[in-house]
Amino acid sequence: MTQALADQECEACTSDDEPLTGDELDSLYEQIETGVWEIVEEHHLEGTYEFDDFRAALEFTYEIGELAEEEWHHxxxxxxxxxxxxxxxxxxxxxxxxxxxxxxxRMDRIHEEYAPEE
Incomplete structure (x- = not known):
């Protein structure tokens, strides 16, 4: 069984690594919330998360800030x-x-805790 992307290690790259493109990029994109994330010009990810109020958005921001510090990926x-x-x-x-x-x-997983009620 394949390990969920959110459970994989967040390994730092080296300056010898090349940016992802093509099929490899598409394969990883299929494993994140496509309704949230988009790939912009094969250069960066942009995700938009929605919340019921400011407090939930703020708490989510804090949680992903903690994640970023933990993984040193900001x-x-x-x-x-x-x-x-x-x-x-x-x-x-x-x-x-x-x-x-x-x-x-991992951000998608955190968002599940704060997702707006339908």
């Missing part, structure tokens, strides 16, 4: 009432790396 985070937008890529290679998708999957 996204750009934009907080607004009822919404958090996350932009992420690996600066060392100026593009997307496996670790970016692991982080996105």
């Amino acid at each position: 996204p750009d985070i934009h907080l607004a009432w009822g919404e958090v937008v996350v932009e992420m890529w690996t600066h060392k290679i100026d593009g997307l790396h496996h670790a970016d998708f692991v982080m996105a999957a």
Whole structure:
């Protein structure tokens, strides 16, 4: 059985690594919340999470901030009432790396706790 992306290690890249492209990029993209995330110009991920109120968005922002510190992989985070937008890529290679998708999957998992009620 394949290990869930959110359960995989968030391994740092080296300067010898190349940014992901093509099929490899598509395969990882299929494992994150496609209704939340989009790949922008094969360069970075942009995710938009929605919440019922500001407090839930703020708490989610705090949680992903803690995750970023733990993994030493820091996204750009934009907080607004009822919404958090996350932009992420690996600066060392100026593009997307496996670790970016692991982080996105972990953020998706955290969001499940804060998801708006339907």
